[in-house]
Amino acid sequence: MMATSKSEQAYTLLSDRIASGALVPGYRLVLGTIAAELGCSVVPVREAIRKLEAEGLVLFERNVGATVASVDTELYLHTMQTLSVIEGAATALAAPLLTPEDLGRARAINESLRQTLTDFDPRRFTELNNQFHAALYENCPNPHILDLVHRGWARLAAMRTSSFDHVPGRAHHSVAEHDGLLDLLATGAPAEEIERAARQHRTNTLNAYLAAAGQPPSAI
Amino acid sequence: MMATSKSEQAYTLLSDRIASGALVPGYRLVLGTIAAELGCSVVPVREAIRKLEAEGLVLFERNVGATVASVDTELYLHTMQTLSVIEGAATALAAPLLTPEDLGRARAINESLRQTLTDFDPRRFTELNNQFHAALYENCPNPHILDLVHRGWARLAAMRTSSFDHVPGRAHHSVAEHDGLLDLLATGAPAEEIERAARQHRTNTLNAYLAAAGQPPSAI
DNA sequence: ATGTACGAAATCGTATACGATCCATCATGC
DNA sequence: GCATGATGGATCGTATACGATTTCGTACAT
Structure with a gap:
């Protein structure tokens, strides 16, 4: 019923x-x-x-x-930092299971991202960006880690405010970093290297926010 | 009332x-x-x-x-893997805030651990081991990460079964690895190095379990 | 004007009640 | 003997009701 x-x-x-x-x-x-x-x-x-x-x-x-839950700049940034760690691990663990089709889809999404750069729409960029990363880590074999990634995103989405929606220039770097990550994945780089790259990519965004908030960059 | x-x-x-x-x-x-x-x-x-x-x-x-939640070997190991990632990050983030007193306490706990090796009691070892690691990461400045570590431990504790309580020889290695970690922390090693060491320590335990279960070692 | 006391309204916290659903058991037919 | 279907009991899901607590507005004294 x-x-x-x-x-x-x-x-x-x-x-x-x-x-x-x-x-x-x-x-x-x-x-x-x-x-x-x-x-x-x-x-x-x-x-x-x-x-x-x-x-x-x-x-x-x-x-x-x-x-x-109220917007708390500190908590928001802490959540991003956590996500950079978890998502890095998720991406590294999922890498060996990525099929060429998966990689192709991710590349296609990144091209869409590149196109949005000319007529920038933060909401659309965020949406596509999430799709891109999800494509890379979604078949992570550790469901626990995957769950944490999803929760992290839910928290970020819930707390997102206009003040964090856009850091000038960051979107361009982001797309370029995606290319680098895709190349690493395509060449079957070691897990440690992939994890570092995926995390660094997230940390760069976090640091852009931190810099905008006048705070020192993340230690990890 | x-x-x-x-x-x-x-x-x-x-x-x-x-x-x-x-x-x-x-x-x-x-x-x-x-x-x-x-x-x-x-x-x-x-x-x-x-x-x-x-x-x-x-x-x-x-x-x-x-x-x-039922005992599921796979989930147990996945949770350990997650914890190795999170706790590594927590330890690295907490490292710069560790006082000499904190380090002293941690060393003392590790000495207690060393003593239990002669007359091994898995429960006491686990208890002291948790205390040791908690001493290192407890003042991690990212409360979100700290929360995840605590939850991870709660899950492991809830799922712990006799079959995982003890892998022969692992306890000895563990205490030695603690020494190495303490030395790294005392010399103010860079965050990345501390994170790798802390995670590797956990991953070694995880791999011991995985080996006991006839599975390949963790990719990260 | 400011602070305090009080009372009313809003909201929460939980006991109780009862319908809905599932599971185990047993009867029935093949 | 085995599959199928009915039946009763156990348990869940939620509506309702009411006491407990907080909050807010108002009156009053200072």
């Missing part, structure tokens, strides 16, 4: 809205309101919020309520 | 029991039973289980129920 439970529906709904930015950080999540909108009672909504809390997407205060 | 909510009590209770091994993997968590034991209704227990599910400690199947 019902394919998914109401608590899962609530979880998906809220999760999507936070990721899409429809629910801005700091927004107050009132149980009754959400329940009314979903056409259910508060119990499933509470469960959904508990899950979101465990993932760090919302803050839950006893007897006060839940709010979308 | 009530310091913590019942759902948090339930969460803590179950979390502790799983970590301590009192609840073995595969154990069926029946809402009503747990609720009765806690002296509360099922609603808070459900919330607690949702949180545990989000952390990967329990499996939750719709209309069927929750079970403690």
Whole structure:
């Protein structure tokens, strides 16, 4: 009858809205309101919020309520740093399993990225950029690492604000670095080298943000 | 009146029991039973289980129920691999903040470890080993990474089985590798080098397990 | 004007209740 | 004997209800 439970529906709904930015950080999540909108009672909504809390997407205060995790520059940058580490590992682990078709798709996506550079649209760039990296690490044989990458992205998406959407010139470098990464993968470079390159690519972006925030570059 | 909510009590209770091994993997968590034991209704227990599910400690199947995440050799090893990556990064990031006192404490713990080698007790060794590593990475400036390390340990503790408690000879190597790591830290080696050493140390343990399971060593 | 006390409204936390679903057991037919 | 289908019990999923707690506005005293 019902394919998914109401608590899962609530979880998906809220999760999507936070990721899409429809629910801005700091927004107050009132149980009754959400329940009314979903056409259910508060119990499933509470469960959904508990899950979101465990993932760090919302803050839950006893007897006060839940709010979308607030934008915290520091946390945002820390999450990026974490992601650079995890995604580097994921890419290295997935590399031996990449088929020529996978690489071809990744190259095609990167060409699309290159085209967006002339008429830059941050949202589209981010979207394609995610697709590019996902293509490289998606068949990582360690599901645990893959899960962490996905969670990391969810957090970043939830916290993304206009102030971080674009660092001038970074997009051009990014596309070029993608080329380098693809070449490494095509030549079957050792795992360690791939990991270093993938992480460095992410760290470069992180450092661009850090520099914009007047902070020293990442130590790793 | 009530310091913590019942759902948090339930969460803590179950979390502790799983970590301590009192609840073995595969154990069926029946809402009503747990609720009765806690002296509360099922609603808070459900919330607690949702949180545990989000952390990967329990499996939750719709209309069927929750079970403690089952022992899965593959998942166990994957979690170790993940931890080697995260903990390496955490150690590298924490290294510049280590005080001589911190290093002294770590050395003392490693000496305790060395002493246990003569009359080997796997449980005590594991406990001290955790203390040693925690001393090195505990003041990692990236709370997100630190959180992942803690969660990784919780998962490993929850899944630990007798079959993985001990790989012959590994403990001796481990203590020696600790010495090497301490020396690196004392001389203020670059972050990259520390990360590699910390990760390699973990990867060696992982590979010992993999070898025992007749599998090839980790690629990273 | 500022701070405090109080009361009302909003919201949370959880017990209870009951329908929905699943699983095990047993009966039935082949 | 084995497959198939019915039945009862166990368990889950969630609506509802109500007490507990916080928050906010208002009145009052300083």
